[in-house]
Amino acid sequence: MTAANTANILSEPPVLRITPPQGWWEVDFHELWRFRELIYFFVWRDIKVRYKQTAIGAAWAILQPALTMIVFALFFGKLAHLPTEGLPILVFYYSGLLPWMYFSNSLTNATAAIVQNQGIITKVYFPRLALPISSVLSGLLDFAIGCLLLVPLMAYYRIRPGPSLLLLPVFLLLAVLMALGAGLWLSAMNALYRDVRYVVPFLVQFWLFASPVAYASSIVPVKYRWLYGLNPMAGVIEGFRWSLTGRGDPPGRMIIVSVLVVLVVFATGLIYFQKMESTVADVV
Amino acid sequence: MSDTVIRVEGIGKRYRVGGRESYRALRDVLSNAFRSNGKRSCRDFIWAVRDVSFEVKQGEVVGLIGRNGAGKSTLLKLLARITRPTVGHAELHGRIASLLEVGTGFHPELTGRENIFLSGAILGMSKAEIVRKFDEIVAFSEVERFIDTPFKHYSSGMGMRLAFAVAAHLEPEILLVDEVLSVGDARFQKKCLGKIEEVSRGGRTILFVSHSAAAITRLCSRCILLNSGRVEKDGPAHEVISVYLREVMVTSAFREWNGADAPGDSVVRLRAVRARKVDGTILDTFDIRQPIGIDVVFDVLEGGRDLTPNIHVFNQEGINVFVAIDQDPSWRRRARPAGRYTSTAWIPGNLLSEGYVTVGAAVTTMAPQNVRVYERDAVAFQVIDSTEGNSARGDYAGHLPGVFRPMLRWETTYEPKPAEWHSLGETVNGEKVLP
Numbered sequence: 001m002t003a004a005n006t007a008n009i010l011s012e013p014p015v016l017r018i019t020p021p022q023g024w025w026e027v028d029f030h031e032l033w034r035f036r037e038l039i040y041f042f043v044w045r046d047i048k049v050r051y052k053q054t055a056i057g058a059a060w061a062i063l064q065p066a067l068t069m070i071v072f073a074l075f076f077g078k079l080a081h082l083p084t085e086g087l088p089i090l091v092f093y094y095s096g097l098l099p100w101m102y103f104s105n106s107l108t109n110a111t112a113a114i115v116q117n118q119g120i121i122t123k124v125y126f127p128r129l130a131l132p133i134s135s136v137l138s139g140l141l142d143f144a145i146g147c148l149l150l151v152p153l154m155a156y157y158r159i160r161p162g163p164s165l166l167l168l169p170v171f172l173l174l175a176v177l178m179a180l181g182a183g184l185w186l187s188a189m190n191a192l193y194r195d196v197r198y199v200v201p202f203l204v205q206f207w208l209f210a211s212p213v214a215y216a217s218s219i220v221p222v223k224y225r226w227l228y229g230l231n232p233m234a235g236v237i238e239g240f241r242w243s244l245t246g247r248g249d250p251p252g253r254m255i256i257v258s259v260l261v262v263l264v265v266f267a268t269g270l271i272y273f274q275k276m277e278s279t280v281a282d283v284v
Numbered sequence: 285m286s287d288t289v290i291r292v293e294g295i296g297k298r299y300r301v302g303g304r305e306s307y308r309a310l311r312d313v314l315s316n317a318f319r320s321n322g323k324r325s326c327r328d329f330i331w332a333v334r335d336v337s338f339e340v341k342q343g344e345v346v347g348l349i350g351r352n353g354a355g356k357s358t359l360l361k362l363l364a365r366i367t368r369p370t371v372g373h374a375e376l377h378g379r380i381a382s383l384l385e386v387g388t389g390f391h392p393e394l395t396g397r398e399n400i401f402l403s404g405a406i407l408g409m410s411k412a413e414i415v416r417k418f419d420e421i422v423a424f425s426e427v428e429r430f431i432d433t434p435f436k437h438y439s440s441g442m443g444m445r446l447a448f449a450v451a452a453h454l455e456p457e458i459l460l461v462d463e464v465l466s467v468g469d470a471r472f473q474k475k476c477l478g479k480i481e482e483v484s485r486g487g488r489t490i491l492f493v494s495h496s497a498a499a500i501t502r503l504c505s506r507c508i509l510l511n512s513g514r515v516e517k518d519g520p521a522h523e524v525i526s527v528y529l530r531e532v533m534v535t536s537a538f539r540e541w542n543g544a545d546a547p548g549d550s551v552v553r554l555r556a557v558r559a560r561k562v563d564g565t566i567l568d569t570f571d572i573r574q575p576i577g578i579d580v581v582f583d584v585l586e587g588g589r590d591l592t593p594n595i596h597v598f599n600q601e602g603i604n605v606f607v608a609i610d611q612d613p614s615w616r617r618r619a620r621p622a623g624r625y626t627s628t629a630w631i632p633g634n635l636l637s638e639g640y641v642t643v644g645a646a647v648t649t650m651a652p653q654n655v656r657v658y659e660r661d662a663v664a665f666q667v668i669d670s671t672e673g674n675s676a677r678g679d680y681a682g683h684l685p686g687v688f689r690p691m692l693r694w695e696t697t698y699e700p701k702p703a704e705w706h707s708l709g710e711t712v713n714g715e716k717v718l719p
Contacts, residue, residue: 018295018365018374041405045391045398052393052434123388124406125365278368281361282299 021278027270032127042134046109047141061145065097072097076214085216085241085248088157092241094150096213099171099240102143103179103233104204109135110183111200114191114280121281128277129270132183136176143172150244162246171239178232178262184269188276192283212237217254229257232265288377289458289489290340290363295372296513297333297358332358334513336372340491345484347500347521348493349528350510356493359510360462363491378457378489381408387447392436396427396446399435403450417453425449452479459483462493478682497525497640501569501668522666526568529640529664537568537665548582548647548657552591555624556581557645557662569666572638572675572689576631578663580645587622589649591656595629596644599637605687609648617650634676634691637684638669 032039051057069090076082077089084092113131114121121128154161190196208214211233220228228234235258238251251258333355340346348356361367363374364382389406390399400421404414414421422428425446427438435443461480481503484490494500500507500521507524509517511531517524529536537559546553558579560566570576580593594609608629610616643665646658669689673679676689705717 016365016376016380018362018369018376020369020371020373037411038405041402041411045394045402048398049391049393120389120406122366124382124408126406126408281367 021275024271024275027129027274028127032129032133035127035130038126039130039134039137042130043138046134046138050138058142058145061142062149065094065101065146066149068097068101069093072214082215083218085218087241087245087247088159091153091157091159091245092216093214094153095241095244096237098143098146098150099175099237100208100211100213100233101146102139103175103236104208105142106136106139106176106179107183107186107204108200109139110179111186111190111196113183114187115194115197118191128280129184129273132180132187132273136180136183139179140176154245159245159247161244164243164246164250166243168240168243171236171243174232174239174259174262175236177266178236181262181266181269184273185265188269188273188280191276191280207231207233210234212241226253226257229254230261232258232261234258287342288339289342290338290374290376290491292339292363292374293337293372295333295336295359295362295369295374296331297355297362297367298329298331298370300328331513333362333369333510336510336513336515338508338515338518340489342489343484343487344506345490345492345504347504347507347524348491348510349497349500349507349524350516354510355513356510357462358513360460360491360493364460376458379408379455380458380460381451381454381456382460383451383454383462387443390435390443390447393434395434396422396425396431396438399446400450403447404453407451407454408456409454413455421449421453424452448479457488459488459490461490481681497529497666501525501666502638522569525666529568529666537663538566539659539662546583547659551584551586551589551649552647552656553583553585554580554645554647554657554659554662555583557643557659559643559663559665567665569668571633572636572667572669573633575633576636576665576667578629578631578643578645579626580629580647581624581626582647582657583624584620584622588619590617590651591620591647592616592650593625593627593629593645593647596646596658596660597631597636598642598644599687600640603687605636605641635688636667637687637689638667640664640666 051060054060056063072093073089077084077093087095110132113135114128117131186196186200210231217225217228217234217238235251235255239255242248242250336355336359348359350356358367360382362369363376364380366382387403389403391402394402400418401411401414404421405411409417422431425442425448427442427446430438430442435446438446459480480490480492484503490503492500492504504521506519507521507528508515509524509528516531517527526536538556539558540556541547541554546555548554556579558566558577558581559568559570560577560579561570562575562577578595580595582591582593584591592610594607596607597605599605608631610627610629612627641664642661643663644658644660645662647656648654649656669675669677669684676691677684701712701717705712710717
């Protein structure tokens with residue numbers, strides 16, 4: 001049989017066992033790896049569809065944060081005179097908005113992932129994890145495009161990134177994991193309770209003001225700094241800004257708390273998601 | 285090595301009543317938490333599938349039949365891993381693909397080309413595989429010209445063809461098919477059936493869910509009848525289909541009435557109606573080439589009247605295909621004395637189209653005209669078309685519409701170079717036709 005001969009990454013293991021849900025940890029990373037092409041296609045679909053009917057397409061990925069940057073610079077910078085850690089205000093806001101917008105868009109998309117794909121979920125099997133994962137990954141392209149504006153911006157203000165730039169991927173990874181972890185929770189809950197869809201915009205808005213996007217975390221009193229770090233995006237955004245510009249202090253204790261919170265949210269999200277996964281086709 | 289590819293042992297799926305209807309709102313969960321005090325009665329649950337066990341061997345084509353809600357689709361969903369069982373387990377050997385609905389994963393904003401890749405990947409094909417089969421898929425779908433047009437501009441027929449073309453090019457060892465026949469037009473349904481037949485000849489294992497007894501008898505060697513989530517019968521397709529028709533459609537190829545509950549009046553009572561072969565064997569399934577005898581057995585209780593039995597034949601769409609009235613010269617226009625009569629009407633072979641046929645039987649007095657007894661669904665049977673090439677379908681395997689399927693006599697005349705070819709300037713085998 002040809003299907004058996006063609007070395008096929010999606011081909012099933014020789015024996016597939018179907019059993020009732022067992023235990024609280026069933027996440028199968030090997031299976032997820034075998035479905036990596038499907039994740040790729042989901043990412044590809046999300047990106048294609050996102051820009052298919054827009055007039056200026058991917059330029060939105062720069063315009064969105066750039067326009068927000070101007071608004072923030074006007075109101076928070078010029079009118080409210082919030083401190084910007086000695087950075088030029090445009091660089092300060094843009095470097096905070098980039099990771100934030102990646103996070104908030106990914107979180108919103110991941111939340112909707114299960115419900116939006118219910119037509120597929122109720123018809124075909126694949127690891128459901130592929131859906132929130134691909135939502136979070138497809139946001140990275142917008143993020144990368146948005147980063148392009150950083151080059152002229154930093155060149156104009158003559159900010160040269162130092163060796164701290166090497167740590168940038170670490171902060172990005174934290175943002176991805178945080179968006180995925182929270183997205184796992186919210187997408188699973190959204191499948192069960194559609195109320196979540198109305199809650200998320202408020203959550204994102206509240207979260208924005210709880211994160212050092214429009215202000216620097218230095219305005220938070222030092223003794224509450226660790227508490228502030230419980231919001232992992234605080235550590236991520238501060239860290240992102242620091243690694244990019246090399247100005248200010250590296251985020252210390254705050255980032256350790258952030259990493260711990262990210263790991264806890266991600267792990268519990270996986271458990272909750274896979275608990276929902278076995279019955280989602282019945283309830284969605 | 286065992287050639288069992290599907291082994292299902294005691295599998296069961298329990299649903300909470302209402303749980304499937306719609307999504308829950310947080311409000312309901314909160315209010316329930318106060319109302320129910322955590323107790324939940326067992327009446328809140330239903331078993332869609334319960335205690336189902338069976339094995340399927342390599343290359344078998346197994347039909348799953350049963351009335352609505354019998355658990356057929358749930359069982360298929362369990363095997364397709366779309367939902368998890370509550371109890372029991374199953375083992376599947378080999379790559380699985382499910383055709384629970386064609387067009388899964390199609391996105392309206394993407395072009396035909398893009399959708400082939402997306403849907404192919406969702407249905408389980410690798411990118412390399414899709415690239416390899418791409419041209420074949422496009423050719424099969426007959427939408428070459430629109431392949432770079434967004435899917436939302438496709439007509440529903442084109443969309444369906446493209447969707448099915450993708451699904452048809454999966455090469456699983458185990459194929460799960462659900463109600464493909466319920467989507468699309470008749471031509472498309474038959475195309476699906478034809479493709480499934482082709483796949484099954486390739487030695488693949490197929491589990492096929494359908495309401496259509498005709499489709500199952502044609503495709504499957506074996507059939508499993510589900511009733512209220514349990515296996516009621518598992519065996520050769522024609523036997524299981526007969527049970528299904530008898531129990532679900534409440535008709536079979538043989539009906540008998542005893543005593544006073546027999547349909548009729550004080551003059552005539554129907555005793556039995558049978559569908560049989562020439563040699564007298566009662567059958568549920570007739571080869572299209574076979575003559576079918578319909579026996580109408582009736583008792584005349586009051587002699588002295590002119591009585592004429594007649595039969596009314598309906599196809600599975602409920603169309604009254606024809607009515608046949610007894611023409612036997614020995615009893616025509618003759619007063620019948622009391623006694624038991626058996627009248628047999630012979631439906632010739634190669635007349636009825638394939639499918640599920642019901643026959644109503646009646647006895648009528650002609651002068652004055654009066655229907656003494658009429659039993660609408662007296663008997664039912666299947667007519668199946670042969671694939672051997674000597675029925676009216678010849679070598680054609682696709683969909684043949686029509687209520688009749690007669691074997692007509694065909695004649696051919698042949699003329700190598702008709703006179704008007706010259707004046708029209710036709711070319712034959714590349715040469716101009718000369719006078």
